[in-house]
Amino acid sequence: MLAVTSLLSAAGLLTGCAPMNPAKDAGYHAQANEINRPVVRPTRSISSFSDSLMCMDHLFRETGMSTVLITSKSIPDYSGKIAVATKEMIVTALSQMSRVSNAFRFVDYEVNIAQQDTVQNLTTLLLNNNQIRLQRPALYVSGAVAFVDQQVTANNVDMGTSASRLETGYSQSRRSSVIGMELHLGDFRSRTIIPGLDSANEIVIGSGGQGLDLSGRIGNYGVQFNVGRDYTQGSGPAIRTLVELAMIELLGKWARVPYWQCLTLEQTHPEFMRQMREWYEDASPATRGQLVRRSLLRRGYLLTENPDDATLHTALARFQTDERMVVTGVVDFPTYERSLRNFVTLSPDGHLQRIGWETAPNNNTTAAAITTDKQGQPPEVDLQVENIMLGRSGFEQGEQIFLSATVSRSSYLSCYMRNARNEVIRILPNATNKSGWVPGNQAVRIPDWMSPTPGFVMDAGLPGQETVGCFASDKNVSTQLPASLQKPAFQPLPGITSMEQIAAQMREAAGTGSTIGLAQLQWEVTPKRPTAPGN
Known part of the structure; x- marks a missing residue:
């Protein structure tokens, strides 16, 4: 009774006093900005098939596949139990399979009015005014999260003891759920599902928990103690795994590449x-x-x-x-x-x-016990012709040329071109990319044909042989090069007539202990064929 009276008195005292002064709590609230920040570094979403997607990217590159436009329907979950952006996961998987190969480009057009945004609304306005033109995709992805069977297996264990002054309890539970996804590849022109290009996979996610309860009584006072451990595997990573596996299967079958080689990596082990x-x-x-x-x-x-x-x-x-x-x-x-x-x-x-x-x-x-060369391995450079007909070794005079360069690790990249008159110019670095630094395992377009302002175009010159050479180094050696190689981009370099001369100057500028990667491409330029009368 005394304790209750004291509590009522304290409550009356608080309510009868003047309002609280927020200024007195300023020091306490000042910590909110720091406390609100996360304490764990962010991590990139990496799944079991991240390396497999990279493997597919290189497979597409090796086969010389041209760029294919693709889109996707919305991928619903008819069970209503998984709220994830499945379509966006498909877009990410396609992007990761096209970093080097440029094999697929996603046509981003939303027909659902409820899901349209500012970009979509502007696109619709421009389409109606004939100021924009959408290219028709060749393929589309269709499918759904077919089923979610929750608690397919369940195991529960409960036990306890009871005495006059002590009670104990222990519980353990384990549950398994199965998620199934089915995706198909369709021909956009006919809106038909291509026979045999389907993927149906399932994945199991689990949850479990343990609990311990202790309660006892000492005289008139009771003591209770509870401890538990629980885990629940999320459905988001499970859906991402199913999506990436399905895209590898579908596009591997469609492109007729040995996609199974990319699924035998140890990293796909669960x-x-x-x-x-x-x-x-x-x-x-x-x-x-x-x-x-x-x-x-x-x-x-x-x-x-x-x-x-x-x-x-x-x-x-x-x-x-x-x-x-x-x-x-x-x-x-x-x-x-x-x-x-x-x-x-x-x-x-x-x-x-x-x-x-x-x-x-x-x-x-x-x-x-990992060994290596004391001087390290030079960056590898992969230089490719990216015209519509891949693997070309000849161009007509005046025909535009598209190249790409990919380095095995982030490096300083410089590229030079020699024409039929043995004149050499530097095409990279230039005013667009002044440093020449490029990230690894990402194709650098030369010129950047996807940019509205590529900085330059590259046309086949006089009849004869032309050469492009790209050099990759771990450090920027541009300032150590002789004056003859420091001319502005696209101007003939005095006294330089071959890629071998540039390579020698690069190695000398890099100094002892540094390595230079080199790749070259050559093609023949033929005279332009005369246009037929009437054309």
Whole structure:
């Protein structure tokens, strides 16, 4: 009774006083901006098939497939249990399969009035005024989340004890749900589903929990203690996995490429990332750093295994950029996993095992036995003709030429062109890209035919042989080049008549310990055929 009276008195005192002064709480509220910020770094969404999509990109590039326009219907979930943007996942998968090959371009046009936005409304206005023209796609994706069967399997265990002064309880539960997705590829011209180009896959997601209850009584007072552990696997990553697998199957079948080669990677094993996380947690920070440094050394991002902090930070940032990760410049788990995933394989019994790793004695840490050339590997340059008819070795005089260059890791790229009169000009860097720095594993268009202001066009010149050579280096050597190579872009370089001369000057400017990657393309220019009368 006394306690109740005291509480009522305190309540009356508070309500009878003057209003609270917000200024007195300013110091407390001032922390809101800092407290509101997340405490975990963001990570790029990487699935089991991220490397498989990259593999498909290179398969399309190797087959010389022309760019194909594709679109997609909305992918509904008839169960109403999964609220995810499936269509956007399809767009992302198509984009990741076209970074280097430019194999597919998505036609982004929304016919649903309820989903139209500002861009769509402007597009409709321009279409009605004949000021814009949409290209008809060749293919479209159709399908749906076919079913979601929740709690297909369930297991519950409950037990407890009871005594005069102590009660205990324990519970455990496990549940499995199955999600099925079916996607098809259709011919846009006839609006028919192409027979045989279908994908029907299922995936299992699970949830589980454990709980412990303790309660007791000491005299007239009771004590209760509860503890529990729960996990629920999300439906979003599950749908992304199904979408990426389906797109690999559909487009691989349609393009008639050996897509199954991209699905046999150990990284598609469902336990891959969990196993990598276990190895990451078991290793000390020093060992993790050593493993990653040796991997970067082998790939050419580092020239020594013991760099200074600034050099290591730059190398990590470049590696993370090339792997399309969130750039942090530190050895976190995503960087650890991406740098060492090529040193994991499946054992004969189907388990994941490390290759080239050796366990250090008397502790739980690991050390890598990864070797490399002391000078590192030069960046690889892939130079391709990107005209509609791929693999061409000849052009008519005046015909426009489209090229692309892809480097294996972020580098400084410079490209030169030699005409039939042995005159050499620099086409990259130029006024559009003054530094020449390009990210790795992304095709650089030469010229950028997708830009309204490409900066230059490249036409076949006088009849004879023309050559384009591209050089990639880890550091910018432009200021160390002789004056003859520092002329403005698209002007003849005095005294230079061959790519070999430029290569020699590049190596000298790079200095000892640096490497230069080189790729060349040659073609024959033939006189333009006369136009037939009346044309």
